[in-house]
Amino acid sequence: MRLAVISDIHGNLRALETVHREIKAAAPDLIVNLGDCLSGPLWPEETAQYLAAQGWPTVRGNHDRELAETPADDLGESDVFANRYLSRESREWIAALPATMSVGSDIFLCHGSPSSDEIFLLEEDGGNHFFPSTEGAVRHKLGNVTAGLVLCGHSHTPRVVQVSESQTVLNPGSVGVQAFPGLTATGSPHARYAVATHRNGRWSFDLRAIDYDWAEAAGRANASGFGNWAHGLATGFAADAIGS
Template sequence: MRLAVVSDIHGNLRALEAVHREIKAAAPDLIVNLGDCLSGPLWPEETAQYLAAHGWPTVRGNHDRELAETPAAELDTIDAFAHRHLSKASQDWLSALPATMSVESDIFLCHGSPSSDEIFLLEDDGGNHFFPSTESAVRLKLGNVTAELVLCGHSHTPRVVQATKDQSILNPGSVGVQAFPGLTATGSPHARYALATRRNGRWSFELRAIDYDWAEAARRADAAGFTNWAHGLSTGFAADAIGT
C-alpha cells in the first residue's frame, strides 16, 4: 500500500496544487489530509473548494475548529481573514470534519495528538522552541491508540518517529506554511508532504520538499497586510518581529 499525506495547507492553494501534481505522479492508493486547511491570508475559499471537490479523508485541525465553532468577532487575525472569505458551503464542509479518523483499520489520523488538536504529539514546548518529545512522552500522548501507523501534523515539522517496534508515527510537515514565529522555521519555502509505503508488513517513508510559486503566495499575503507571513512564505524563516 502507498499513502500520500498532506497537512497544514493554511489556504495556500498554489502549494497544494504543486503538491497534488507530484502526488498524482506517484500514484498512491490513498491521499489523506491532517487538517488546518484554510486559515491564513491566502486562498481560503478556493482551497476549501479544491479539497471538497477531491474528497480526501480529512481530519479537523485546531484552526479548522476555530473557524467552524468560534464567533467571527472572537477569532484571531488569520482566522478572521479566512472566515470573511468563506462561503456557507465551505463553512459547512469544515464543520463536518471529524477530530480523528481511522483508515484501512490500522492507520490513525489526527491533527495534533489523539486527545487534542492543540497538543504536539512529537514535540515538547521549550519556551519559544520546540524539541522532539522523549520516548515515554510520545507513548503517553498516544494514549490507547495502537494503530501500526499514526499520522499527525500541527507542528509543521516533518518527522518520523518509531514509537514501538510495531508502531510508526509520521508528521509530513506543512504544505503551505514553513515558518511561524515561536513554532517552526524549516529554512526553505518549499512545500512539504510525505509518502508512506507498506511492503511485507513494514512501513517506509519519504519526506518531500517541492518547488512551487511561493513568490505569488508571498505577494498575496503582503497585499492583505500580513508582512510576517509574506516573509515566511518567501524564505522559510520566521520574521524577526512578530506582527500581523
C-alpha cells in the same frame, strides 16, 4: 500500499496544487489530509472548494475547529481573514470534519495528538519554542491508540518517530507554511508532504520538499496586509509574528 499524506495547507492553494500534481503522477493508493486547511491570508475559499471537490479523508485542525465553532469577534488574526471570505458551503464542509479518523484497522489520523488538536504529538511546547518529546512522552500522548501507523500534523515539522517495533508516527510537515516564530523554521519555502509505503509488513517513508511559486503566495500575503506571513512564505524563516 502507498499513502500520500498532506497537512497544514493554511489556504496556500498554489502550494497545494503543485503538491497534488506531483502526488497524482506518483499514483498512490490514497491521499489523506491532516487538517488546518484554510486559515491564513491567502486563498481560503478557493482552497476549501478545491479540497471539498477531492473528497480525501480529512481530519480537522485546531484552526479548522476555530473557524467552525468560534465567534468571529474572538478569532485570531489569520482566522479572521479566512472567516471573511468563506462561503456557507465551505463553512459547512469544514464544520463536518472529524477530530480523528481511522483508515482500515492500522492507520490513525489526527491533527495534533489523539486527544487534542492543540497538543503536539512529537514535540513539547516550551511557550516561545518547542523541542522533541521523549519516547515516554510520545507513548503517553498516544494513549490507547495502537495503530501501526499514526499520522499527525500541527507542528509543521516533518518527522518520522518509531515508537516501537510495531508503531511509527509520521508528521509530513506543512504544505503551505514553513515558518512561524518560536516553533518551526524549516529554512526553505518548499512545500512539504510525505509518502508512506507499506511493504512486507513494514512502513518506509519519503519526506518530500518541492518547488512551487512561493513568490506568488508571498505577494498575496503582502497584498492582504500580512507582511510577516510573506517573509515566512518566501524564505522558510520566521518573521516576528506569523500565525500557527
